[in-house]
Amino acid sequence: MKNVDVAVVGAGFGGLTAGALAAKSGAKVSLFEQHTRPGGCAGDFALEGFWFPAGATVVTGLEPGGILRQVFDKLRIDVPSRPLDPSITFHIPGHAPLPYVANVAEWKHLLRGALPGAQRYDRFWDWTHDVGGEVYRIGGHLPSLPLQRWADLRRTARATAPSMTRLIRWLGATVEDAKRHSGAEGSPAIDAMIDSLLMDATGAKAGDCSAIQGAIALDLYRRGCQWVEGGTGRLAMMLARSIRDSGGELRFGTGVRALTRTNGRWQITLADGEEVAARTVVANVPPAGLDRLLGRRIRPTSDRESWSAFVLHLGIDATNLPSISPFHQIVPSDGRPSSLVSVFESRKVGASRWSISVSTHVRAADWLGFPRQLVCQRGKTENVLIRNVEEVIPDVRDRTIVQRSATPQTFERFTSRPGGFVGGLIQRPNLVALRARGHRPEPALFLAGDHVFPGQGTVGTALSGINAYRDAVEALGGRPLL
Numbered sequence: 001m002k003n004v005d006v007a008v009v010g011a012g013f014g015g016l017t018a019g020a021l022a023a024k025s026g027a028k029v030s031l032f033e034q035h036t037r038p039g040g041c042a043g044d045f046a047l048e049g050f051w052f053p054a055g056a057t058v059v060t061g062l063e064p065g066g067i068l069r070q071v072f073d074k075l076r077i078d079v080p081s082r083p084l085d086p087s088i089t090f091h092i093p094g095h096a097p098l099p100y101v102a103n104v105a106e107w108k109h110l111l112r113g114a115l116p117g118a119q120r121y122d123r124f125w126d127w128t129h130d131v132g133g134e135v136y137r138i139g140g141h142l143p144s145l146p147l148q149r150w151a152d153l154r155r156t157a158r159a160t161a162p163s164m165t166r167l168i169r170w171l172g173a174t175v176e177d178a179k180r181h182s183g184a185e186g187s188p189a190i191d192a193m194i195d196s197l198l199m200d201a202t203g204a205k206a207g208d209c210s211a212i213q214g215a216i217a218l219d220l221y222r223r224g225c226q227w228v229e230g231g232t233g234r235l236a237m238m239l240a241r242s243i244r245d246s247g248g249e250l251r252f253g254t255g256v257r258a259l260t261r262t263n264g265r266w267q268i269t270l271a272d273g274e275e276v277a278a279r280t281v282v283a284n285v286p287p288a289g290l291d292r293l294l295g296r297r298i299r300p301t302s303d304r305e306s307w308s309a310f311v312l313h314l315g316i317d318a319t320n321l322p323s324i325s326p327f328h329q330i331v332p333s334d335g336r337p338s339s340l341v342s343v344f345e346s347r348k349v350g351a352s353r354w355s356i357s358v359s360t361h362v363r364a365a366d367w368l369g370f371p372r373q374l375v376c377q378r379g380k381t382e383n384v385l386i387r388n389v390e391e392v393i394p395d396v397r398d399r400t401i402v403q404r405s406a407t408p409q410t411f412e413r414f415t416s417r418p419g420g421f422v423g424g425l426i427q428r429p430n431l432v433a434l435r436a437r438g439h440r441p442e443p444a445l446f447l448a449g450d451h452v453f454p455g456q457g458t459v460g461t462a463l464s465g466i467n468a469y470r471d472a473v474e475a476l477g478g479r480p481l482l
């Protein structure tokens with residue numbers, strides 16, 4: 001039986017980060033991924049000559065000092081990227097498109113010129129910058145929460161500073177509390193805009209969203225949004241290559257069927273029956289996925305904990321279209337869901353084919369049943385999302401060459417996440433920081449992914465991967481690089 005130091009189950013951002021850092025530290029690493037490509041929800045795929053992101057499109061954390069930048073620097077990988085300012089353009093019916101610019105004073109000025117009553121929100125934007133900045137500073141020190149072991153205390157202590165006391169009062173609060181505190185009210189359009197951005201980054205609207213997570217979510221788009229050609233899928237590929245370059249083993253198309261603990265080691269049973277022994281395991285799966293691997297009764301994720309997603313992919317003929325910015329947040333007022341429209345112009349010079357992906361939150365429970373029964377529901381949802389794209393490219397229907405969509409069932413199939421719950425844990429006050437889920441369910445088995453601290457997005461997932469990596473290397477008697 002093959003023996004490794006670290007077996008990684010899954011090549012999502014959490015597993016890739018942990019695996020790449022462990023291999024760079026000299027550990028013998030094997031990564032098993034059931035799919036044929038790396039990245040999971042942040043991966044990509046090709047369809048009829050078009051390239052599409054599977055889920056994640058917006059890249060944050062690559063700015064100097066950012067979490068992803070720290071990972072790539074340690075791996076000595078140079079990622080070609082550039083700051084994206086504005087990061088996102090808001091489309092609110094009846095108003096001109098509104099760019100979310102990095103400079104807070106400029107943003108407040110733009111908003112005042114665009115929407116009546118915007119001045120009442122000035123103090124709220126200052127609050128997002130202030131509190132978000134503090135959370136950002138703490139994140140940059142790579143904390144490990146909740147505090148369960150001495151190692152967590154040691155790693156998290158580096159982030160402490162007197163300025164942290166400013167956060168204490170917001171620990172149990174929601175963004176709505178912060179809005180009320182700063183007198184931000186009276187503009188349904190601005191409220192809807194804030195909610196749409198919060199939903200994208202935290203899965204919760206202002207009334208439900210943790211103030212701490214909300215502040216960093218709203219602020220991060222201005223602080224650390226970067227453009228990377230090829231998006232998160234390219235970053236995933238770079239992490240995967242790094243594992244191989246450091247002497248690790250990558251096995252795609254190789255699902256893990258079971259994990260068993262025998263004689264102080266983990267035994268990994270692969271889908272074809274092969275067995276591998278490992279001193280430590282990093283499992284890049286949600287709790288329900290871990291139950292399945294450990295042969296336990298599955299405790300399903302609930303709709304209160306997480307959303308699923310519906311993503312529409314369009315390949316279009318972009319002849320004579322002027323170049324546009326990549327990210328557009330559509331904030332309709334007629335009951336249509338808000339959604340993020342991501343536009344990727346062709347990478348080939350002279351080519352006039354663009355890929356567009358539109359994502360929105362859906363309840364996994366609304367998409368159960370046989371795919372054939374859901375045809376009508378899928379068609380209706382695609383149509384609503386195309387209307388959202390029309391806010392950006394009015395004649396998009398006439399230009400469409402390829403049209404496909406992904407439902408919760410698609411995500412379940414391609415990422416193996418039971419129930420198709422994606423996008424991480426909804427960031428309510430009861431879930432953040434000190435009260436986050438731990439990542440050490442069994443001896444020498446560490447969880448990485450968007451279901452453990454800090455719980456959302458590729459950057460957060462990378463931090464979960466760093467913590468799983470640190471634990472694995474320390475369990476092997478080594479010293480982590482980060």
Ligand SMILES: Cc1cc2nc3c(=O)[nH]c(=O)nc-3n(C[C@H](O)[C@H](O)[C@H](O)COP(=O)(O)OP(=O)(O)OC[C@H]3O[C@@H](n4cnc5c(N)ncnc54)[C@H](O)[C@@H]3O)c2cc1C
Pocket residue numbers: 009010011012013014015032033034035038039040041042054055056057058059060254255256257284285289309310311359414415416417422423424448449450451456457458459461
């Ligand atoms: C529609 C959508 C849009 C998003 N937009 C953004 C965005 O713009 N910016 C951003 O930062 N984040 C975004 N996110 C969130 C982000 O993509 C995820 O939070 C993050 O990628 C999750 O990574 P993960 O490590 O938890 O694992 P996953 O992405 O779930 O990957 C897990 C991997 O493990 C594999 N696997 C599972 N079980 C097994 C097994 N038994 N054996 C072998 N392999 C297995 C799966 O195939 C998969 O590749 C978005 C998510 C979605 C769904």
